[in-house]
Amino acid sequence: MKTGFIQLRLNGEARRINPLTTVTGLLQSFQMDPRSVVVERNRQVIPREEFDRVTVEEGDEIEVVHFVGGGKGGAENLVIVESPTKARTLLRYLGPAYQIEASMGHVRDLPKGRMGIDLEHEFKPDYVIMTKAKKTVTRIKKEAKGKKAVYLAPDPDREGEAISWHLAAILHGETDGKIHRVVFNEITPDAVREAFKHPREIDDKLVNAQQARRVLDRLVGYELSPLLWKNVGKGLSAGRVQSVALRLIVEREREIRQFVPKEYWQIRARLSSEKGGEDAKIFLARLDREGEKKLEIGNQKEAEEIKSRIEKLPFQVLKVEKKERLRKPQAPYTTSRLQQEAYTRLGFTAAKTMKVAQKLYEGVELGSDEAVGLITYMRTDSVNVAPSAQAEARKWIGEKYGPKFLPKAPPVYKSKKGAQEAHEAVRPSSVLRLPEKIKGFLDEDEFKLYELIWRKFVASQMVPAIDEQTSVTIQAGDRYFFRASGRRNLFPGFGIVFEIPEKSEKEDESSEEDEESQELPPLAEGEALRLHELLASQHFTKPPARFNDASLVRTLEEKGIGRPSTYAPTIYVLIDRSYVERKGALVPTELGEIVVDLLVKHFPKILDYQFTALMEEELDKIEEGELEWHSVLKDFYEPFSKYLADAKVEMRSVRREAVPTDEVCDLCGKQMLIRWGRFGQFLACSGFPACRYTKSMPTGFRCPQPGCNGDLVKRKSKRRQTFYGCSNYPKCTYVTRRLPRDKETVAEEEKPPEANGV
Structure with missing residues (x-):
């Protein structure tokens, strides 16, 4: 909201000032050194490199944390963290003897334009300062000069250790002070101050484990991706963990396609105790067996026949079993x-x-x-x-x-x-x-x-919950046996703070009542029951569910694929590369399936689940000092290079495959061909390169706009999200997120915000 002034908080004190041009101008008005502050605009930290470019406007809320003495020559020590937000918090804990700078993440990495690994000399990486980090590195070098000590305080994991190692290498010879590593698992005053009392050396084992992972990922990505560019489409990528995760999603989708639903029927009884009269509590029981035989009902005819035989039979309680069950709390989160x-x-x-x-x-x-x-x-x-x-x-x-x-x-x-x-x-x-x-x-x-x-x-940190689990066997006549289950809580335990939902694999979604957790009335063996209603319901066996973020992360962890830092980026890359679409669940695209098929055929070991898990174990052993990182890379690369040489000769070129169609080019009249691109199939003129006309593949659905004769075609937004638009664009601007299914029609236009300007 435009207010005509800026809301400013300086070290927590509220101020109101007139708008200024830049952040630098704002700081100069308060005689503050940009090197000794962290600035937030509307809760977003502004990198110091952008102070001269970022304009402060009316209505902005600016937060400036300024540490007097830091960065003005008065600070004896330099502290380097990854992010401005972390720096902002630490500024509150350390005294004026400490100046804090943010590296903005990694500052060195393998080069972008070449592999950057010397295969002839123990896979030596050729690290370079990243383009985005050059100004940051120059600033950090300048601030390190004359400091009594430099403390490297990135996160307490392999990545954080590697960032520290790279910073130490860059600062070698740039400072007279000793370089220390400090780690803390939580950013609180006590934890931070304690960490600074006990600095340590950089852990080479942690660094080597990260280097091995980085080199492995570069070897796979740098060698496999060009094969995909050549044979499928430009801009594609392959990765050691990414491609294995994609294989999981593709194989699950194919399981679903091949699944044949099997019909089955269930019979449930709504019962109550005869003793309670009309007000007796009604509960549900499920037909379980006929005699000693587990009952399986395959169709409606069988269900109706059994139902008609049972309806007039007397019901009584045969057996009541009660057990106390402890429900233990789960561990805190990983x-x-x-x-x-x-x-x-x-x-x-x-x-x-x-x-x-x-x-x-x-x-x-x-x-x-x-x-x-x-x-x-x-x-x-x-x-x-x-x-x-x-x-x-x-x-x-x-x-x-x-x-x-x-x-x-x-x-x-x-x-x-x-x-x-x-x-x-x-x-x-x-x-x-x-x-x-x-x-x-x-x-x-x-x-x-x-x-x-x-x-x-x-x-x-609390005690288990205690439940009473009741299982009741009910007899109908001499041949049919029903089962009713119920649960009631005797002591809430940890559940008073955090209840863990229980999901039964046999859960009947059509039932309005949860039979497993219903609270049963008091029942005694031999007690007569009143039948209120027999319910026969049709069901079908279900295919395995598609992966979503939760189930994919769980499966990756169970199989030992990837590590905590890789799960979220892996899902992001699969969607970003158009290998997977998020449609509630994670659904592979045609492109994703083709890429998996090519990689599995030519690199079976690299996409093998057990092999990928073994590589993770070996990285752990490097960290523990049990394996030498160069030998792990050598053992990986020798068979990989043989697969690579064969694939360069034998891999099928999907990109060159063209399927003729009955359509003709709108520009030159020549036949249109189906070809593959980065986002899947598209139509291209057979007159290429003389004619470069292309268009999206039709979906088989007509545009529902009145008076429009166009087709709905698949498109990608600027954020690479899938939507469907009219082939007559820009004459017709109709878009929708979903295609009509069967006889359904699109109820309304659902234009994604990202589709503007498509």
């Missing part, structure tokens, strides 16, 4: 579990979950002068919890709910094989920051994710 539950409970994609979690980790302002990281580091496969965090949680639980809800000793959860035990699970940095108390400082998504993490962690 990255993969967080992504799965954020998808199923909140509807967040894996990428969105990580983006929001990053904000919570790097720091949020709570009140006028308190900025703190709300959660621990969010890329982890460990379920470990610091004893201090457990003690704080136990104290809060005891005070809030009483000793009944506390286990005698803090629970210990077992991490999966290969987990980095030095890390913690994803948890709140303090359980005393109750979600409802800090809700006003968070946006909607941040609050939802923080509450999910907070509740999961608190529940993990």
Whole structure:
């Protein structure tokens, strides 16, 4: 909203000032050195390199965190982190002796225009300063001069260690001060100050594990992608983890296509106790067997025959079994579990979950002068919890709910094989920051994710819930036996904070009542029951479900493919390359299927699930010092290079395949051909290159606009999302997200915002 002035907060103090031209001008008006501040505009951090270019406009909300003494020559030490947001939070914790700079992520990488790996000399990488990082590197070198010490404080994982290693290499000879590595799993005053009391050297084993992963990914991507450009279409890519994930999605889709539904029928009875009269509670029981034989009803005729035989039979309770069942809380979140539950409970994609979690980790302002990281580091496969965090949680639980809800000793959860035990699970940095108390400082998504993490962690430190599970066998006449199940909660335990939904594989979606969790009335063996209604319902067996973000991440983790940091980027790349479309679930495109078929045929080992998992294990062993990284690369590359040589000769060229059609070119009248491109099939003139006319493939559906004779064709938005538009564009601007199905028609225009200007 335009207000005629700028809302400014300087170190938490509110100001109102007139609009200025740039961020630099704003800082100059307060005599602040740009090197010693972090600036946010409308909650988005502005990189220092853009201070001269970013215009401050009326109505903007500007937050400036300025540390007096930092960056003006008064600071003895330089601290380097990856992001301005993280720098902004640390500025509050460290004294004027520390100047903080942000590297903006990686500063060195393999070159873009060439492989950058010396295959003849132990796969030596040729690292170069990234184009986007050149100004940042120049600034960091300048600020490092004359400093007493340099502290490298990127994230506590392989990537963070590698960023630190690259920064140390760049600063070698540029500073007289000693270079230290500091790590912390949470960004809180105590954790940060403790880390700076105990700096360490850079861990070469961690660095080598990251280097091995980077070189492996470059070898696969750099060698395989050109094959796809040549034989399928430009702009495509292949990757060591990405292509295996795509194979999972494609194979699941083919399972679904090949699945043949099988009809079956169920008979359920609505019953009540004879003793209760008309007001007796009605419950559901399912027909289970005839005599000793499990009953399978294949069609309506069989169902009606059985139903007619049962309707007049007397019903009585044959057996009642009651058991107490403990429902234990689950471990606090790992990255993969967080992504799965954020998808199923909140509807967040894996990428969105990580983006929001990053904000919570790097720091949020709570009140006028308190900025703190709300959660621990969010890329982890460990379920470990610091004893201090457990003690704080136990104290809060005891005070809030009483000793009944506390286990005698803090629970210990077992991490999966290969987990980095030095890390913690994803948890709140303090359980005393109750979600409802800090809700006003968070946006909607941040609050939802923080509450999910907070509740999961608190529940993990509580006692199990206790349920009473009741199973009742009911006899109808002498031959037919029904089963009724019910559950009631005896003690909520952890469920008072975080309830875990139970999904039965046998869940009957057509039933209005959940038979497994219904609360049964008191029943005694031999008791007569009243039949209110017999229900016969038709069902069909279902194919396996398509993958979504949650199920794909779970499957990748179960198979040992990828690591916490790779799940979200993998899904993003598959969609970005048009190998997969997000249609509620993840659905492979024709292009994705062709790419998988070519890669599986010519690189069977590279796309093998077990082999990919083995490579992850070997990377873990490099990190643990059990394997030497050059030897792992050599063992991989020797068979890979042989596959590559054969594929260059034998791989089928889909790109060159052209299928004639009955259509003629609108420009020259020559025959149109079906060809393949980056986004799938399209129509191209056979007169190429003299005639370059192309158009999208028709879908078989006519444009529903009155008076239009065009066809609906598949298109891609600027964000590469699929939509369907009229072939007569721009004369007809009709677009829709979905095609009509069967006899249905498109009810309304659903123009995606990204389609404007297509």
